[in-house]
Structure formats: C-alpha cells, structure tokens
Amino acid sequence: MSAPAKLISGGCLCGALRYEAEGDPLYMGHCYCADCQKASGSAFIPFMGFAASALRITGPSESFESPAFNGGVATRNSCPICNSLVFGGVVGESDSFTIYAGSLDDKSQFHPMIAIFNRNRPQWALLPPDVTVFDAMPPAG
Secondary structure: OOOOOOEEEEEOOOOOOEEEEEOOOOEEEEEOOHHHHHHHOOOOEEEEEEEHHHEEEEOOOEEEEEEOOOOOEEEEEEOOOOOOEEEEOOOOOOOEEEEEHHHEOOHHHOOOOEEEOHHHOOOOOOOOOOOEEOOOOOOOO
16 A cells, blocks of 8 residues: 655635645745745745646636746736735746745745855855755756
8 A cells, every 4th residue: 555645735814815735745844036026025035846737726716927937937926915926927927936935834844955046045044954055046957
C-alpha cells in the first residue's frame, strides 16, 4: 500500500479564496525582485511552484497583470474580498502556478531552496541559510 500524497493547503485572510496542492512543490524560494517587493509591501515574496495538474483553486480571485522579467506578463491573483495576495498564474491557462507561502495553512511546509533577484535584496533582508542565490532569474531547466 502506498502512502497518501502530501497535501498542501492555504488561502486568503478571509477564507473565500482557497487552494490545495498535491505532492511536493517543484521549487521553493524567495524572490527579491522590485515587482515582488511592491506587490508584497516587503523585501521579498516567499513562493512555491506547482504544476497546474497538482493544484486545485476554489473561490473568487482577482488578477493583476504587469510586465515580467522575461518580457512576458506576470499575473498575480488576490482575493477580491480581503485583497490578500495568494497565487501567481492564469487559471485555466497556465501550466504551472506560484503559491505565495504566506498564504499556507501550515507554514512549516515551506523550506526555501533558492533566492532570486538577489541584486535587489535590501541589506536588512537576511538570506535564509543554505539557499542557492541568483542575482537575477535562474536559467530555465
């Protein structure tokens, strides 16, 4: 008998926008880009990546699009009721999504492995131990 798949859940402040992800994240880290700083009101956004097939999103969401580093569009989604920032990606279109770790029900499930856009990291924002650091976006692959 196989063990049940790991379940990661979370949502917004008011509980209207929720998600469940099955299995381990594809990656976890901190993004220190200027856009994430503005979007979060902090020095970084802690994020976890999941394939679309592993993620189930329920409830209303409101999307905001801005230019992305790669020349495309970055889509961030928040709850239209409480305005909490919850995930990145386009529902029904994206093949992968970014969950913002601050929205996790169980924060102990987040273990950052990378730090991206370190060139924008404020000096007062300390890097977590044992992360691989990239000055910009790491190469795909």
